[in-house]
Amino acid sequence: MRNVSIPSSTSLIFKDQLKVIQVFPFNFIVDGVEIPTHPLQLFLTGTFNRVPILLGATHDEYVLRVLYEEYTSPPNSTEDYLTRILPIMTYNQSEIEALYHPNLFNGNYSKAFVALMSQAAFICDARRMAGYMVNQPTYLYTYNHAPESFWLSLPSLIIWPGAYHSAELLNLFQTASPLLYGDQMFLPNELNLVASTRRYWTNMITKHQPNNNISLTWPQYSSTMDQTLVLDINITTANFTNVYPNCDLLSAARV
Template sequence: MTSTLSVTDALTVTTASGSVRGAVRAGIRRWMGIPYAAAPVGQLRWHAPQPVEPWRGVRAATEPGAACPQQPHPFTGGISTRFAQSEDCLTLNVFSPFDADRLPVLVFIHGGAYRSGASGIPEYDGTALARRGVVVVTLSYRLGVFGSMDLRALNGDGIAFDANCTLRDQVAALQWVRDAIAGFGGDPGRVTIVGESSGGNAITTLLATPSARGLFQAAIAQSPHPQTAHRAEKKAPHAEMLAERLGVDRRHAAREMLRVPASRLLTVAAALDRDITAESPLVAAFSPTIDGDVLPEHPLIALRNGRAASVPLIIGTNRDEYSLFEHGRAPVIPNTEARVRQLVEGTDPAAWARIRVLYGERAGGGAARVADARRAWSIAGGDGVFRVPSIEVADAHAEAGNPTWMYRYDHASPTLRLTGLGAAHGTELPYLFGTFGTPVGRLVAGADAARVRRRIGNVLQGSWTGFVRDGVPAHRGWEWPRYETDRRRTLAIETVSRVLDDPDREARLAWSGVLYDY
């Protein structure tokens, strides 16, 4: 039996900032709420993350850090109202087996439309994945107005805000992993970054981020929206609009913005975000900025031109990406014909004609894809935002000679089928993390038979950790075929998973020729 002293030793790790002591749960060591950068408060608001001020003694690391301030977003990974919120949110969590010694590392970046979420929520518990022989890191970062708005248009009075604070936070967390993870049993030379939704967008963006080069050796993008990054001139008006709505003195806007209470910033920026989203799906207020520095060019352009990181990549989407957003009041994705048309405004007229036919345009005699026109255009939005751009990423990455694998998550529990959600956005997460006992896990997978949960969980957990370990998504000796543009072989994950050739050919061809206005 392990002695008390050896357990204590195994839970105490010294980092460059100080020592931390974790805890044990379900046989896995865990350290929660470790700061990877200084609190971005006061004069550090809207500035690049700074080093942590070292502490003395041993810091307890048994509770998750606070989430970045956010409003409830139940459809985009929102947190419980009981979860602490603070601008002091740059923390991460580590899950590691007791016998960990240079194990490969899985770093998970949560989703939430860059508006919501946190690394410490129960749905992202890394215990089940760590049991499969990897060290798991989950991280929180600045969200919304605090991280992914570009406020440089307000600079003045000697104050210069930084763009891409969210992206900079993620790079800082990866630098912490490089420097500290060996003490937790991880191998800093075998790091795989994994993200879902806006976390998936973070993955495709980090592939094109020079400062992230060498900080990871493989990547998994789950349901990314890879086109979401915008030129600085597209986002500058949002800063002006925010200042106006806050009523700050425009002559000294930067100085005054630093004094605005977080609660007021959150409320005003959230309303502005809703208005911008309702007006057009083309530009997101909360998104990466192509600033010519941290992000020199659009990630899709970097990928197409072979300038993205040359690492093995898994990328995929869920069959029914659209369903979660279908009835949104300020939809994250387009869900009407007019809004889908906005998405492709100024593009090849032939492409728009193909899209109209495929998704149910009736006026011109086109065939309806589904009976409900609103659902048809919601499906179009899901294809245009998630599915087809992800295929484009896979195409570009594979054509550049990089090992690439693609999946489509098709599984839906009886509850999800009954409600019409199907294999909706994010519904793979309880199976990946094995968090079936959480409220979201019960909702998504509770009606599944235990053997079905195990089977889907084994495919996701086994393939993901096999990829983290060996750079190949092998599961129990079975390996997916690599993705190539001649056949576009894709793993359809279901109760019985199978490989399909170009399963989304119709959507891919309809959207070909679309040129997004970044």
């Protein structure tokens, strides 16, 4: 692992992905000072600041319309998904392609695309990063609750209801608009999830670990136990691959 070869951004593997994913305006730049070398190399060699870390992703990252429409070139038909998206995003690995075939999503190529992109670009990478950082306190979460407020589930915001990209942050920064300030953006049944999320994040900031004696205990991540906190109306803990069984294969296909 320490001698892994990191492909150049000009390599064919990345050029092909530009047929699906747009260049993000906030990509990191290896400047030799703030970011001295590729972050993956830093993780693999252990040359980074070892501080407690909390990280995770939302279950349906790509139902956020800006991700789906602005930062990717989404499929326009089943054929387009099967011939353009799937081979590129699975690195032509037939075993992974089979896991995201539209037939497994009631024939809906858009739902297959959202699952593939959410897991390949966010979810499985969060777990992978947690694995690199287990020598310091690391806490991994998956946010699985779809916001229920009318204003947080508008068709102009999301493709369909789901736990979209940044949904968990609404619990922490209640300033979406003057009309949705504080807890006004949540329904009563969501308030326990909201309060627990705030406690976890506040404790992480002030105590360098997320737990107290009120909310469910969040287990520290280890590659052996592979435990994650599932943030939903009913907060639970689970084995990560029980929630996302494709992540082992997806991560193995990556650099």
